[in-house]
Amino acid sequence: MGLTRREFLIGAAAFGVAMPTMTRPTTRTSIDRRALVKRHNPRGRLDDPFSALSVGNGEFAFTADVTGLQTFPQAYEKPFPLCTTAQWAWHTTPPSPLPSHPHREDFRYQDWDTCGRPVPYATDKTGQEELFNRLRDNPHRMHLGRVALELTKPDGSPASPADLADVEQTLDLWSGLLSSRFRFTGEAVEVRTCAHPTRDLLAIGVRSPLISRGRLRIGLRFPYPSPTRAMADWDAADRHRSEGVRVDDRRAAIVRTFDGGTLEGNSGGGGYRVLLEWSQRATFDGTGRHHFYVASASDEIELTCLFIRAAPKEGPPSVDQVQAAAAEHWQKFWSEGGAIDLSDSTHPRAAELERRIVLSQYNTAVHCAGSLPPAETGLLFNSWNGKFHLEMHWWHGVHFAAWNRFGLLAKGLDFYQRILPIARDIAARQGYRGARWPKMAGVDGHDSPSPVGPLLIWQQPHPIYYAELCYRNEPTRATLDRWREIVEASADFMASYAVLHDGRYLLGPPMKTVSENTDAKSAMNPAFELAYWRWGLSIARKWRERLGQSREPLWDDVPAKLAPLPAQDGLYLMQEGLTDTFTKWNWEHPALLMPAAMLDRSCYDAETMRRTLAKVMDVWQWDRAWGWDFGMAAMAAARLGEADLAMKALLIDSPKNRHHANGHVYQRENLTAYLPANGALLSAAATIATSSGFPRDGRWSVRSENLSTLL
Numbered sequence: 001m002g003l004t005r006r007e008f009l010i011g012a013a014a015f016g017v018a019m020p021t022m023t024r025p026t027t028r029t030s031i032d033r034r035a036l037v038k039r040h041n042p043r044g045r046l047d048d049p050f051s052a053l054s055v056g057n058g059e060f061a062f063t064a065d066v067t068g069l070q071t072f073p074q075a076y077e078k079p080f081p082l083c084t085t086a087q088w089a090w091h092t093t094p095p096s097p098l099p100s101h102p103h104r105e106d107f108r109y110q111d112w113d114t115c116g117r118p119v120p121y122a123t124d125k126t127g128q129e130e131l132f133n134r135l136r137d138n139p140h141r142m143h144l145g146r147v148a149l150e151l152t153k154p155d156g157s158p159a160s161p162a163d164l165a166d167v168e169q170t171l172d173l174w175s176g177l178l179s180s181r182f183r184f185t186g187e188a189v190e191v192r193t194c195a196h197p198t199r200d201l202l203a204i205g206v207r208s209p210l211i212s213r214g215r216l217r218i219g220l221r222f223p224y225p226s227p228t229r230a231m232a233d234w235d236a237a238d239r240h241r242s243e244g245v246r247v248d249d250r251r252a253a254i255v256r257t258f259d260g261g262t263l264e265g266n267s268g269g270g271g272y273r274v275l276l277e278w279s280q281r282a283t284f285d286g287t288g289r290h291h292f293y294v295a296s297a298s299d300e301i302e303l304t305c306l307f308i309r310a311a312p313k314e315g316p317p318s319v320d321q322v323q324a325a326a327a328e329h330w331q332k333f334w335s336e337g338g339a340i341d342l343s344d345s346t347h348p349r350a351a352e353l354e355r356r357i358v359l360s361q362y363n364t365a366v367h368c369a370g371s372l373p374p375a376e377t378g379l380l381f382n383s384w385n386g387k388f389h390l391e392m393h394w395w396h397g398v399h400f401a402a403w404n405r406f407g408l409l410a411k412g413l414d415f416y417q418r419i420l421p422i423a424r425d426i427a428a429r430q431g432y433r434g435a436r437w438p439k440m441a442g443v444d445g446h447d448s449p450s451p452v453g454p455l456l457i458w459q460q461p462h463p464i465y466y467a468e469l470c471y472r473n474e475p476t477r478a479t480l481d482r483w484r485e486i487v488e489a490s491a492d493f494m495a496s497y498a499v500l501h502d503g504r505y506l507l508g509p510p511m512k513t514v515s516e517n518t519d520a521k522s523a524m525n526p527a528f529e530l531a532y533w534r535w536g537l538s539i540a541r542k543w544r545e546r547l548g549q550s551r552e553p554l555w556d557d558v559p560a561k562l563a564p565l566p567a568q569d570g571l572y573l574m575q576e577g578l579t580d581t582f583t584k585w586n587w588e589h590p591a592l593l594m595p596a597a598m599l600d601r602s603c604y605d606a607e608t609m610r611r612t613l614a615k616v617m618d619v620w621q622w623d624r625a626w627g628w629d630f631g632m633a634a635m636a637a638a639r640l641g642e643a644d645l646a647m648k649a650l651l652i653d654s655p656k657n658r659h660h661a662n663g664h665v666y667q668r669e670n671l672t673a674y675l676p677a678n679g680a681l682l683s684a685a686a687t688i689a690t691s692s693g694f695p696r697d698g699r700w701s702v703r704s705e706n707l708s709t710l711l
Helices: 005-013 033-038 129-137 319-336 350-367 390-397 406-410 414-418 420-429 462-473 477-497 527-546 553-561 591-598 606-619 627-639 643-650 675-690
Strands: 053-056 060-064 084-086 090-092 110-114 117-121 146-151 164-172 177-184 187-195 201-207 216-221 240-248 251-258 271-278 282-286 291-296 300-308 339-341 499-501 504-506 703-705
Touching: 033 319, 033 339, 033 350, 053 164, 053 187, 053 350, 060 187, 146 187, 146 201, 177 319, 187 319, 201 216, 201 319, 216 300, 240 282, 271 282, 271 291, 291 300, 300 319, 339 350, 339 675, 350 675, 390 462, 390 627, 390 675, 406 462, 414 420, 414 477, 420 477, 462 477, 462 527, 477 527, 477 553, 504 553, 527 553, 527 591, 591 606, 591 627, 606 627, 606 643, 627 643, 627 675, 643 675
Parallel strands: none
Antiparallel strands: 053 060, 060 084, 110 117, 146 216, 164 177, 177 187, 187 201, 201 300, 216 291, 240 251, 251 271, 271 300, 282 291, 339 703, 499 504
């Protein structure tokens, strides 16, 4: 028996989700994509900073409060900073005024004993704290500028959030248009906000009688870049310049430069421009050193803001043109990819799960589908200085392939070719062959020093996985040639990293495993890394065959003699020797399930893994897990044919599995959005739909379209 329209909406409301009227699918054999998407249009709330909404395109993002712009940033700064960001917008702080400031080449590495051989790692800050921290902080993503409504009361004092009434805000996912309405001192204000689908351009339309009265204008303020979470230092006015230049009666440019610091990729001091174009009867002016505004004598302002590094090749489109382009883009996005419709289900959490799936598709398209691997907070605000963690790239992006939006993953894969020389240098410095991929990197590709990061290895087979996805998507010689060097370099490192001891190859020590919670000096032969090593080298051998190359002996010998996955009493262990896996180390990532989640059954024993899954579900400390662990565990269950456990894992009630009103996932106080969780949810949902299916308990009625299995 299907879920009624009223029951479905009540189910959504139980999770704090405001939903418009639901439209039933027009047929029983296809999904009404428009209805599916629009019933989950998110709504902003004045009392909820976690309802802040973004518009963007994967390369550019703008996050707004309930006014549709960044009008009240102080109310959001701690829980959910409001930033304007772009993939190219990285900054390096100039050196402190020391007589001889240390540089990257001055860094002193720490030697770690590796089977009797010293191997240098960037793990120790002793005696070089300033350089250690500088290399972690730089380069960092930057806030391109605050775009806000400037509202004043009749007495001239500025507005506060408490002064707003009758607030209504909806992001129309089908068109990409953010519509905001409210009343201020009794007068109506309407704001439309939209991002261009292919340019770093924001389009704004504001309508209110307050505009012609001089009590409402659009303001732009610019900070000095900062590696902090909010990306901005508003107290460093002397360290940067903002020069407004009027072009004509409808256009202006704001030229941004930095004293001593650099905008990554630009020579000299670096900088960028903000090109403004407004509707008729508007004026442009500035007050202070980094503050500009657009005002109007009419009751309406239409404004486009183009953020750009150099002079544009063409002028900006109008607000109407941007809205039309965005609508075409998003309708195509929703129409052509995969879809899962749960509206006929009677399970009490079906509505919430469908909401999470829809909003995760939108948020990952905006924040994880760019020309660089995404940071764990995407283009929202800075986590780890805005740098990306390459071990998490799999969880950010592989779901695009499962949802038949492969091009959105492919956009960020050229990065590996670009940083291949850096990865080769890391491997060579440590005495290994091939390329060792960094863990925490910025746009420059250099690994960041850390007591943990440089010791991780589970990102090393990732490029082989991506290459295989590319080949599956386009099995041509061109694909083989494009990825050949990456696959070979990755496999060469993996084969040389393994150490032959007493007739078997070992991984580690030293090593930080996926869970990062055991001692690097003793960690050896973790279950997932062993399985991924064996799988990666087997795929690399296939690539040599496809290319018509002879076999590489070490690529054969290592997987053949690699230590087996550690197990005891019929259960897999997290790593060799960790016999108290389920009593002492049952927190952080349950990585012993990852072979089943990410790899095929040739990489593990299915019955042992099935018993391990049941044990993990029973004893794991899910309040100490991470957001992507829930989707990962669900994928493992689905690929093992355990539909009930898959759904149980996906919907575990944990603070780390809490999806905000805007669809982002809470992790902790300083990490209030966590996009690997959204990616894992999408990978899990597609895996469930294409493998085990949803539970057959009579409460799940599922229609899915255009989904693919992963490797």
